[in-house]
Amino acid sequence: MKNYYLPTNLLFGRGRISEIGTETAKWSKRALLVVGMGSAQKSGLLDRALGILKEAGVFCEIFSGVEPNPTTTTVYKGASIALEQNLGVIVGIGGGSVLDAAKAIAFSALNPGDLSDYIFGRKTSDLALPAILAPTTCGTGSEGNGFAVLTNPETGDKKSIKSHSIIAKASIIDPELMQTMPTRxxxxxxxxxxxxxxxxxxxxxxxxxxEGIALRGVELGASSLARACSGSKCSKAWDDLAWASVMGGxxxxxxxxxxxxxxxxPASGLRNITHGEGLAALTPVIFDRSTGHGEDKFRVLANIIGRERNCASAVRRLLHDIDLLVKLSDLGVKEEDAEWMTDNALKISKAGLDAHPKAFSREEIKEIYLAAM
Ligand SMILES: [Zn+2]
Structure with missing residues (x-):
């Protein structure tokens, strides 16, 4: 089954954060403003956004402290504040965790009960409060889709809610907001x-x-990431990364x-590791072990990323260039975790594993985890 339904309203460009007030006010004059652990506060972005929202006549209740790999517990807290204070719109300003939390709060506020029912598809809903997003990192793509990845702290399950209802009413993609990110x-x-x-x-x-969007996203991301990581302030490189992020989403x-x-x-659900570091440890190993399946597509990617024929080695070279060649064991994942991660992957990631060019057996999945240590 192949579908296309993606009504995203993307406002792309430097300085466009100035429109967050008018975009929010279209939906409600009472907003929950979701931010993370402190970087928007420290950089002055939070104050700036509050000023813009106030000017548009929007009252904001601030919900701060969203953690990396946001939990369902955090989402329930935010949703109860939104309900108690009768807030009609959720605004998320921050990295992927903040945007995912904001979208999930918008969903949870109108769908009381256990979010796991929606995450595991036992229930569905098309209801959510409207969400307005402004990413400050260029990775998640949450600003361009209907996913919100959450971790259940009781089970360690890290899995997405997927609903058209949480696609942002507007996403303000302002590359200027991203240029304060530390290199790592x-x-x-x-x-x-x-x-x-x-x-x-x-x-x-x-x-x-x-495929068209994804391939152009690979091209933009691969050609600009190493440049930006080496300290380039070239605005084209940063704009390209911002596009690559939203296109990936x-x-x-x-x-x-x-x-x-x-x-x-499963690795970040269990050990709370950084998502991009976990991907860096696993992706080349998975690509190595996918040989003989989807060869044409891997060759296209290898050519775009590194002008070579082997996709795993092109990815390794890129990771080397951005100083991100890591192993799961460097990140705190232990060999004895392989068994749990394998079982958990088969539980929560069946759709992703089924969509991969090569079907991996349980034993092969465990071997991938061990080889990435
Ligand atoms: Zn991701």
């Missing part, structure tokens, strides 16, 4: 964006619209992810 953060989020595009292109669920909304995301989520 940039490398990890940028590689995540590249993976979204690569995986959407490789996915068995892909189609010509998704849109491409996976259509085609889904494959094995790298499928196997990474």
């Amino acid at each position: 953060v940039l490398a990890t989020v940028g590689f995540d964006a590249l993976c979204h595009n690569m995986e959407a292109f490789l996915s068995k669920g892909s189609h010509p619209i998704a 849109m491409a996976i909304n259509m085609a889904g992810v494959t094995a790298p995301h499928g196997l990474e989520h």
Whole structure:
């Protein structure tokens, strides 16, 4: 089954954060403003956004402290504030975790009960409060899709809510907001964006619209990431990365992810590792072990990323260039975790594993985890 339905309203360009007030006010004059652990506060962006929102007549209740790999518990807290205070719109300003939390709060506010029912498809809903998003990193692509990845702290399951209702009413993609990222953060989020595009292109669920967006996303991301990581302030490189991020988010909304995301989520669900670092440890190993399947597509990617024939080695070279050649064991994942991660991947990532060009057996999945240590 191949579908295209993606009504995103993207406002792209430097300085366009100035429009967050008017975009929000279209939906409600009472907003929950969701931010993270402090970077928007420190950089002055939070105050700036509050000023713009106030000018547009929008009252804001601030919900701060969203953690990396946001939990369902955090989402329930935000949703109850939105309900208690009768807030009509959710605004998320931050990295992928903040945007995912904002979207999930918008969903949870109108769908009371256990979010796991929606995450595991036992229930569905087309209801959510409107969400307005402004990403400050260029990785997640959350600003361009209907996913919100959450971790259940009781089970360790890290899996997405997927609903058209949480596609943002407007996403303000202002590359200027991203240029304060530390280099390591940039490398990890940028590689995540590249993976979204690569995986959407490789996915068995892909189609010509998704492939077109994903391939251009790979091209933009691969050509600019190393440059930006080496300290370049070239605005074209940063604009390209911002496009690659949103295009990756849109491409996976259509085609889904494959094995790298499928196997990474159990690792970050269990050990709370950084998503982009987990992807960096797993992706080349998975590509090595996919040989003989989807060869044509892997060759296209290898050529775009590194002008070579082997995709795993092109990806390794790029990771070397952005100083992100890591192993799962460097990140705190232990060999004895392989068994749990394998079982968890088969539980939560069936769709992603099914969409990968090669079908991996349980034993092969465990071997991938061990080889990535
Ligand atoms: Zn991702």
